[in-house]
Amino acid sequence: MGDCNFAGRINGIGLLTGAGEFFILQDESKSRTLTLAMQLVQKPSSLFGRTRVLEGQIDEFLDKVVEAGLIFKSAVDTYLGHGACREFEDFLRDEEKVESRADNLRRAVETELYAQTLIPEARGDVLRLLEDMDNLINMYEGNLFRFSIQQPAIPRQFNDGFRQLTATVITCVESAVASARAFFRDTQAVRDHNSKVMFYETQADTLSTSLQRQIFGHDLELAHKRHLAYFVEKIDIIANTAEDVADGLAIYAIKRKI
Amino acid sequence: MDFTVFLFLASGLFLGWSLGANDAANVFGTAVGTRMVRFTTAAVVCSIFVVLGAVISGAGAAGTLGKLGSINALPGAFTAALAAATTVYAMTRAGLPVSTTQAIVGAIIGWNLFSGAATDTATLTKIVGTWAVCPLVAGIIAVPLYQATAAVLRRARLHLLRQDALARAALIAAGAFGAYSLGANNIANVMGVFVPVSPFTTFSAGGIGMSSAQQLFLLGAVAISVGVFTYSKRVMMTVGRGLSEMSAVAAWVVVVAHSVVLFMFASRGLESLLAGAGLPTIPLVPVSSSQAVVGAVVGLGLLHNRRNIRWRTLAAIAAGWVTTPLISALLCFIALFFLQNVFNQRVFF
Numbered sequence: 253m254g255d256c257n258f259a260g261r262i263n264g265i266g267l268l269t270g271a272g273e274f275f276i277l278q279d280e281s282k283s284r285t286l287t288l289a290m291q292l293v294q295k296p297s298s299l300f301g302r303t304r305v306l307e308g309q310i311d312e313f314l315d316k317v318v319e320a321g322l323i324f325k326s327a328v329d330t331y332l333g334h335g336a337c338r339e340f341e342d343f344l345r346d347e348e349k350v351e352s353r354a355d356n357l358r359r360a361v362e363t364e365l366y367a368q369t370l371i372p373e374a375r376g377d378v379l380r381l382l383e384d385m386d387n388l389i390n391m392y393e394g395n396l397f398r399f400s401i402q403q404p405a406i407p408r409q410f411n412d413g414f415r416q417l418t419a420t421v422i423t424c425v426e427s428a429v430a431s432a433r434a435f436f437r438d439t440q441a442v443r444d445h446n447s448k449v450m451f452y453e454t455q456a457d458t459l460s461t462s463l464q465r466q467i468f469g470h471d472l473e474l475a476h477k478r479h480l481a482y483f484v485e486k487i488d489i490i491a492n493t494a495e496d497v498a499d500g501l502a503i504y505a506i507k508r509k510i
Numbered sequence: 511m512d513f514t515v516f517l518f519l520a521s522g523l524f525l526g527w528s529l530g531a532n533d534a535a536n537v538f539g540t541a542v543g544t545r546m547v548r549f550t551t552a553a554v555v556c557s558i559f560v561v562l563g564a565v566i567s568g569a570g571a572a573g574t575l576g577k578l579g580s581i582n583a584l585p586g587a588f589t590a591a592l593a594a595a596t597t598v599y600a601m602t603r604a605g606l607p608v609s610t611t612q613a614i615v616g617a618i619i620g621w622n623l624f625s626g627a628a629t630d631t632a633t634l635t636k637i638v639g640t641w642a643v644c645p646l647v648a649g650i651i652a653v654p655l656y657q658a659t660a661a662v663l664r665r666a667r668l669h670l671l672r673q674d675a676l677a678r679a680a681l682i683a684a685g686a687f688g689a690y691s692l693g694a695n696n697i698a699n700v701m702g703v704f705v706p707v708s709p710f711t712t713f714s715a716g717g718i719g720m721s722s723a724q725q726l727f728l729l730g731a732v733a734i735s736v737g738v739f740t741y742s743k744r745v746m747m748t749v750g751r752g753l754s755e756m757s758a759v760a761a762w763v764v765v766v767a768h769s770v771v772l773f774m775f776a777s778r779g780l781e782s783l784l785a786g787a788g789l790p791t792i793p794l795v796p797v798s799s800s801q802a803v804v805g806a807v808v809g810l811g812l813l814h815n816r817r818n819i820r821w822r823t824l825a826a827i828a829a830g831w832v833t834t835p836l837i838s839a840l841l842c843f844i845a846l847f848f849l850q851n852v853f854n855q856r857v858f859f
Contacts, residue, residue, distance in 0.1 A: 307669050
């Protein structure tokens with residue numbers, strides 16, 4: 253593993269929470285502290301006390317999906333610039349922590365929903381949504397592991413293509429997260445966010461096809477071409493999964509319609 | 511007090527039990543059936559408020575039944591309540607829509623016919639007219655209430671979980687109001703026929719007085735509560751499954767509309783308020799809790815899609831307004847004949 257001093261390595265991740273606040277989260281413990289602080293500031297009333305904690309957990313879980321995307325983007329940038337260096341491996345560890353925290357949050361929410369028999373009508377939909385969202389985080393993490401283990405040799409002329417594809421995929425997932433937040437608070441807005449998901453998914457498909465054409469049109473060994481195309485497909489499939497989440501959300505929102 | 515008094519009251523208590531077993535589902539069925547509210551919570555709230563409604567506001571509707579026919583012998587009242595209870599049981603077994611209110615009115619008319627007492631046609635017209643108006647009013651209340659609630663919720667943009675918590679609290683509050691209204695309006699069906707022959711005497715203790723009728727109503731309300739605790743869970747679960755297509759908001763609207771209607775036709779306070787303002791008063795008449803629910807559901811059905819309505823079911827309910835009192839009157843007449851001639855009981859004076 254090579255060492256590197258990548259100036260772009262970010263120490264904190266900007267997060268827009270469901271409540272509209274903007275935080276810079278530097279690590280896992282800070283994230284937990286912030287959640288706890290939010291819960292303390294919003295002193296639970298007797299009627300909404302339990303749900304407020306749960307709302308905070310769901311919001312934090314969705315924050316983790318966004319955070320995982322931002323880490324993924326930074327990690328791919330780092331890999332394209334410096335290969336699987338120490339900085340890249342740090343990002344991978346960050347991604348693992350985010351994945352682990354998201355898993356804990358998802359389990360806590362699921363257990364609470366069942367234990368307290370909350371939202372009986374929408375419980376199944378919410379559980380499926382959380383699991384699908386968790387799958388997106390797993391896909392980010394899985395891709396970083398693939399980069400770390402297989403260390404594909406990416407020629408410089410493909411760097412922009414990979415960066416653009418990654419950025420589009422991240423935006424697509426962020427739109428799906430916005431749609432998920434809207435499902436909980438404002439079902440009318442789900443449609444608007446879903447249309448963005450569809451747009452970015454199509455963009456990602458276009459970029460993926462274009463990049464694969466460039467790869468296969470280049471003078472490389474077939475095995476090398478196949479290896480690079482495999483990574484392109486694996487990144488692109490994250491956007492497809494986000495689109496599936498959006499499709500599910502469209503149905504869940506109709507079911508929630510008053 | 512003679513033990514036979516309680517024997518004669520048993521038919522009324524049975525009627526109360528069956529009312530609790532069946533009609534509590536109109537108040538808490540959706541909430542319990544969809545597991546939004548625990549059965550124990552529903553049963554406790556329902557029992558407390560049924561008792562309060564019956565004892566505090568039960569006299570109004572019972573008074574109207576008394577005008578229809580004042581049964582003046584305890585065995586006569588026993589027979590009328592038994593005939594009504596048997597009619598309700600038989601029609602329920604046959605899967606026909608039935609109302610305790612209509613059964614007890616038929617039984618009173620049966621007693622009038624047997625004893626030769628005159629039936630007050632003005633009161634009868636008022637009662638029958640109310641049966642037709644009750645589901646209509648429930649529907650009319652339900653539609654704007656639903657539209658207003660849905661508009662407020664859409665604007666409030668509450669989190670799904672917060673809306674869920676609010677819905678639970680609202681369903682319990684609406685259920686408490688519904689149980690109070692049920693006790694106030696329908697206690698007349700259970701104990702109304704016994705009021706003129708009540709074996710109790712007025713007493714007061716610690717500054718709180720209780721008339722003989724209120725003591726009867728308390729006894730009837732306890733019977734309703736026993737019905738709620740012992741048998742209503744099954745009915746509630748069935749109602750919950752049957753109405754699973756209904757949103758929590760719609761379910762709440764139906765319970766509130768039903769409760770308002772029952773309260774309107776039972777509240778003496780509202781009556782004096784309207785009279786004081788120089789407005790026409792609402793007759794205090796026992797109405798069918800189930801048909802108020804049907805009226806509210808039909809109102810919401812018409813709001814969404816007219817084709818959702820099963821008109822044949824509605825026609826069967828309307829037919830019940832005629833067939834139920836007829837069967838009950840006939841049964842009461844035959845039973846009074848047996849009680850008088852076979853068991854040598856004086857069923858009227």
